[in-house]
Amino acid sequence: MIKYAQVFQGTAFTSESPKEVKILKDYLFCINDNGMIEKVVAPEDADYPVLLNSYEGAENFHHLAEGQYFLPGFVDLHVHAPQWAQSGTALDIPLYDWLNTYTFPIESKFSDLEFAKNVYEDVVNTLLANGTTTALYFATVHKEASFMLAEICANKGQRGLVGKVVMDNPDQNPDFYRDASTQTALEDTEEFIIAVKELAKSTKQGVYPVVTPRFIPSCTDDALKGLGELAAKYDTHIQSHCSESDWEHGYVQDRFQKNDAFALNDFGLLGDKSVMAHCNFLDDDDAHLFAETGTAVCHCPISNAYFANSVIPIAHLHAKGVEIGLGSDISGGFSPSLFDNARQAVISSRMLEDGVNTALPASERGVPNSRITINEAFYLATAGGGEGLSLPIGRLAENYAWDVQTIDTKLATAKLPIFNAEEDLHDVFQKIMYLVRPENIREVWVQGEKVHSRM
Structure with a gap:
């Protein structure tokens, strides 16, 4: 036997x-x-x-x-690890203001490795305690601190997919927090990829480097192109934000005269190891492109309630063949628990189907066939996340x-x-x-x- x-x-x-x-x-x-x-x-x-x-x-x-x-174990497809330090604060202001007033200043502190170590150890412990066995992490622009997060995942036994964030666009990032140059951003990303792949050789559960343009507004065209090339060269996972809010969605349309999905695809950033967070404003052409390329959507229901200006039509996207998982989006989402996010996913879908404006007749108030069940939310938190990462996890x-x-x-x-x-x-x-x-x-x-x- x-x-x-x-x-x-x-x-x-x-x-x-x-x-x-x-x-x-x-x-x-x-x-x-x-x-x-x-x-x-x-x-x-x-x-x-x-x-x-x-x-x-x-x-x-x-x-x-x-x-x-x-x-x-739960698969969290969108965690801003450094933002754990601000979780539960400043959720009452617009996304653009939230980033510039609160988020970028806290992330800039991760040049201090002792501060980074304290926050990163705590967030990994917290997610494990909440049943999250795999997490897809945004770190910061700092190569050393980002690698430290991968090491902490390796040491604590969590399957961590970690991205050194790229933010090289001087027009959209503050002077105190961005990559020094496009060349530096790409060189640091490549060095980070090589180091994490070496770390993975001695990590049973796996750690993975992730190519991570923060989102299109944060990056120059040259950085986006270079990141797509690095992802192809090293066969890495890719993550970013996509069509999240009115502001971000509109910015990309003004810059490229197309939606985020097609812009990202033009730079080689969509594929079967790509996960795009939020995606509230995907249209049917975008959804078809996601399904065709194998790109996964990360649904962040708590965060979306605060910053997305809309409710994502999860049932509709699933019907289009798009892979979908669940994310906490710490700290745009205040809770580290995917139980909480699964519950909110169901609640948000019911509100989308039933509508919220009582000035309208019930027949005109909502979007038909939008609700999902707790069974479906469980799938998003487990098997859907595994499929989104193309890993044998979640079942x-x-x-x-x-x-x-x-x-x-x-x-x-x-x-x-x-x-x-x-x-x-x-x-x-x-x-x-x-x-x-x-x-x-x-x-x-x-x-x-x-x-x-x-x-």
């Missing part, structure tokens, strides 16, 4: 499709030395009792207690990484309202998604390694 590094027994929830959650009741999950799920065994399978007899009671056998469940299935969070519904200080021992497991899943708090997340595993636990 094959020897496994770890065997886990318990009931799990995972996405079968964007709209369907699969319940794996009392399954065995057999994990190999690389932290991948090698075998998933149902109670009715012939080898279930054989495996149980071989591993039960062993040190590498893990059995969930009553009221505990496995969820896939509890064979040949996927063992990235999980163990949810305790019976915790005395945060008990979920489950009063029937035979309650339908679909209902239990919904209660988990709507009611879980960080203290309910008892353990977090990434690539078969325990990276967080609450006693």
Whole structure:
């Protein structure tokens, strides 16, 4: 019989499709030395009792207690790691003012590596404690601090995709916070890519360099072109903001006479390893281009409520074949929890469908067929994020990484309202998604390694 590094027994929830959650009741999950799920065994399978007899009671056998469940680890596709230092502040002003008055000054402080270390260690710890096993990070323009963030992810066991941000346009960036020149921005980015790829060789769960033009307004044409070339040369992931707000969307149209999607594509910045945050103003031609190139949308529902001037039509984009994941957008989004963002995704979709202006008749107030379910929001936070990154994560299935969070519904200080021992497991899943708090997340595993636990 094959020897496994770890065997886990318990009931799990995972996405079968964007709209369907699969319940794996009392399954065995057999994990190999690389932290991948090698075998998933149902109670009715012939080898279930054989495996149980071989591993039960062993040190590498893990059995969930009553009221505990496995969820896939969350995949956060948009985190501004340095902005954790300002999270929860200044959310009542326009995006342009917010960036220049609050965000750029705080990010400029990351030239101080001690300050950077304190913030970055805390944000990685916080995201792990909230069940986020993979995070796609914007760092800052500072090459050394950005690499430090990758090292912290590597050391703490989180799968981190990290971008040294490029901001070289003197017309749109403050003197105190931007790349010294286009040449410097590109040279630093290339050195950063090489260093992170070297770090990845000794990191079990993986760390990845990400080509990161902050957004089109922040970058010159030469920088955007050079970044597209670097992404192709080193086959890296790419991230940016796209068609986020009225101001940003309008700026790009004025500069290029086209929408963000087509401008970014012209610079080689769309592809199957590209993730574009927000995308509230995508039209159908943009959506077709995203689907054609394999570019993913990162939906940031809490942040969008503050800064996007609109509600993104997630259901419509999904119907167009666009890959979509979920992001917290710290600190435009105040919460580090993808549970909170999944809930807001559902709420925002309902508001888009029903409309908000009571001066209009109900039949004219909203956008039909816009709502999504909590099942779909769960998919965005897990499998959708994995697909957006083109990585085998976000599902509890064979040949996927063992990235999980163990949810305790019976915790005395945060008990979920489950009063029937035979309650339908679909209902239990919904209660988990709507009611879980960080203290309910008892353990977090990434690539078969325990990276967080609450006693």
